[in-house]
Amino acid sequence: MTTAISPARHTLQSVFGYEAFRPHQEAIVESVIDGGDALVLMPTGGGKSLCYQVPALVRAGCGIVISPLIALMQDQVDSLRELGVRASYLNSSLAPEEARAVETALLAGELDMLYVAPERLIQERTQALLERSRIALFAIDEAHCVSQWGHDFRADYLQLSLLHERFPEVPRVALTATADARTRQEIVQRLDLGAARQFIAGFDRPNICYRIALKQNPRQQLLRFLREEHPRDAGIVYCLSRKKTEEVAAWLCEQGFNALPYHAGLDPRLRATHQSRFLREDGLIMVATIAFGMGIDKPDVRFVAHLDLPKTVEAYYQETGRAGRDGQSANAWLVYGLQDVIKLRQMMESSEGSEEHKRAEQQRLNAMLGLCEITSCRRQALLRYFGDSLETPCGNCDSCLQPVETWDGTEAARKALSAAYRTGQRFGVNHLVDVLRGADTERVRQLDHHTLPTYGIGRELDNNQWRSVFRQLVARGYLSVDMEFGALRLQAQCRPLLRGEETLDLRKDQPQQAAKQRTRQPLPEDIDVGLWEALRDRRRELAEEQGIPPYIIFHDRTLQEMCAALPQTLEDFVHISGVGERKLDKYGAEFLNVIRGHLAAASASPSN
Incomplete structure (x- = not known):
């Protein structure tokens, strides 16, 4: 020392x-x-x-x-x-x-x-x-x-x-x-x-609840998530394209939320205005591309939602890490689909990077898809990716809170692989599902695919179930996706499965359910809500007077400590976490007055 x-x-x-x-x-x-x-x-x-x-x-x-x-x-x-x-x-x-x-x-x-x-x-x-x-x-x-x-x-x-x-x-x-x-x-x-x-120092963010689900109706899924769990909270919604950020922000406003778009194509002054508003206002949602967020200091972001699959686990970790910087509970919510994978792979293939760089990007995308498809604790998998470890399941991710059901998908997987092979490995998911389900479509008839041995052998599963099978086969490396046309192609890894030398358990896709009742709430149960709101109001007034974000004056956790400790003097106030000498001199008397006034009003109440 x-x-x-x-x-x-x-x-x-x-x-x-x-x-x-x-x-x-x-x-x-x-x-x-x-x-x-x-x-x-x-x-x-x-x-x-x-x-x-x-x-x-x-x-x-x-x-x-x-x-x-x-x-x-x-x-x-x-x-x-x-x-x-x-x-x-x-x-x-x-x-x-x-x-x-x-x-x-x-x-x-x-x-x-x-x-x-x-x-x-x-x-x-x-x-x-x-x-x-x-x-x-x-x-x-x-x-x-x-x-x-x-x-x-x-x-x-x-x-x-x-x-x-x-x-x-x-x-x-x-x-x-x-x-x-x-x-x-x-x-x-x-x-x-x-x-x-x-x-x-490790990568674990135990206060973040990681939740990943299959895209079904993504806007409605997002709307349900926001209304049930974050109706008035600040958060970030990430989208892959600039156009989508503007469309989703406008749609959220129509649904009664305060939302703004952010992407690199916006006028720099408008972009700066939107970012400033996000930092200074309560309950605002930023709908953004990855152009937004690195280093964001706003401590009370209660959720980060992804409407499209991130390219890498690193990007996912960094973007979700913008939630819950204050240590309070927060949600990392993601919906994805096979089309996300196809689109990202097409973008990578058309990039100007070297072949080595493209291969590395493909491996990272595969790791991200693997994180989505696992049936075990997501936090353990996420930490393992960064060389960190967690001995026991976290108890704060969807896989732990709502364990995933699996089923023996061995025979279904063999049928799916056979359909891809017998159609020449030149077709995407939708056509292969039509062949397996025995659909009588013009394209099936024109290609004579109704004469194939695999035609109609998969009627026991519906369209969504077959799409789930194909998606999981891609995620596990049994099939690859052609970058240009989206065709599914068999990989060497599928041989033992086709020869009957291995079995395969697949996850059952279930509609995503709200975890509100199982997510820790940001405020302690015993907090005096009236005092809490009075302190927040005074903080907001002081911030507006100075043109700075409220959290620069005091973080929420500092206000919560004031509610618990109820300091009566400046000597008491200095022991509150986050109150240094300068802030004691500048704000101590202001917040002591709020606390004293609230306590005086409470003691004068007829109920007391």
């Missing part, structure tokens, strides 16, 4: 209002304060930002944070300024005179923290500025963006190895919530972090 950790704890308490570090944070902070490099993998909401913010305040000089999230820098800086930290940012949104003022403040030693976009940092002018300044550390946020195999690749990140070359004495900390073993290796290599200590 070094003597420097004592100032770190003092900073944690006096600035951020926390009594103790979370697991792993203290070791990371100690290492960076002592001048060491670090690679930090920590789940969203696990407290990654404190791992560089505390050392930046303890060490002499200004902490430089490299972040790809220009649209969020303002809110990150606002949050730090609320804590009394001298923070600013440099990116393309600033006018020249504003940028010069920030540069002057940096040179004068008047900044504790400076956020810089990667494209700005790699400019020679910016590097020369930093060389003339006293730098405490470099924090490379969203470090997985350096990976060309990843889902959030940013070309500018490839040049960040220059930090080690030009500033060899300045410690660097690279942070991400999403990186499998291959991506971690690439981060180390490309950022020249071979000597860095690696801190892997």
Whole structure:
């Protein structure tokens, strides 16, 4: 233990209002304060930002944070300024005179923290500025963006190895919530972090309930989910296309929800307005493509819904991780179908990437589909993908809450494979189902497929059941999907099944049911709801006066602690988690007045 950790704890308490570090944070902070490099993998909401913010305040000089999230820098800086930290940012949104003022403040030693976009940092002018300044550390946020195999690749990140070359004495900390073993290796290599200590805090988000179901009527499924479980909550709905985000947002508004679209094709000013509203307003739903969300700090996102299948498990984990950053219960809800798989594979095949890159993407899509199709605990499978583990089923995913029924699909699978083979492996699911069901269609007759031995041998299953069989055969690698025409083709893996050397259990697709009664509620049962709402109202008023999101003033969990502790003095108030010295001075009296007024009104009530 070094003597420097004592100032770190003092900073944690006096600035951020926390009594103790979370697991792993203290070791990371100690290492960076002592001048060491670090690679930090920590789940969203696990407290990654404190791992560089505390050392930046303890060490002499200004902490430089490299972040790809220009649209969020303002809110990150606002949050730090609320804590009394001298923070600013440099990116393309600033006018020249504003940028010069920030540069002057940096040179004068008047900044504790400076956020810089990667494209700005790699400019020679910016590097020369930093060389003339006293730098405490470099924090490379969203470090997985350096990976060309990843889902959030940013070309500018490839040049960040220059930090080690030009500033060899300045410690660097690279942070991400999403990186499998291959991506971690690439981060180390490309950022020249071979000597860095690696801190892997695990990937589990136990407060998120993972639920995945088959698409039946996706809009109605979403509507039922929202009305039954999240009628007034903030959340994100992800869609694959820009057009779909706008259509779904408009449709949700028609259904009585407050929803906005977000995609890269929107006018930048409108996009920024929508993001600002999402951060500042309660109960707003953002319908978005993957262009939205990386690094979103909004703590009270109660659900993330996917109306289309994500490309990779990494993308799914990162996107669902935007729910429940406050540690309260949240839902990750997904519906998918075989058409999603076909569409994604066609998109991958038509991309300009190398054959090696396409094969890697196909493998990742197969892993995502496998996560959808499993009948065991989803959290165990998700953690296993990232090299993490969970010894027992989680009890907080659909497979645990509503165990999946299976059936012996061996004979059905053989019939499905035979139908694909005897029709020349040139047709998609719908036609193969028609052949198996003995449908008398014009196409079946024109192709003489009514004369095949497989014609009509599958009447015991209906159309949806056969589609489920084909989908599961694709997911398990018995069939592949032709990228151009969607035709199903047999794979070598199906031979033992066709020869009768193995059996196959398939899942029974059931309509998705609400898990509302089994999901933990965000508010404690014994909370004084009247006081809770009064504190939220005052927080919202103060936020509106200053033009900042309410959570920057206090998180919900801090308000809940106020409801439980009922502080009566400023001395009591300082012991509430999330109340540092600056916020005590600025807001303590305001919230004490609310608590005192509520208690006085309650004691004067005739019922008391």
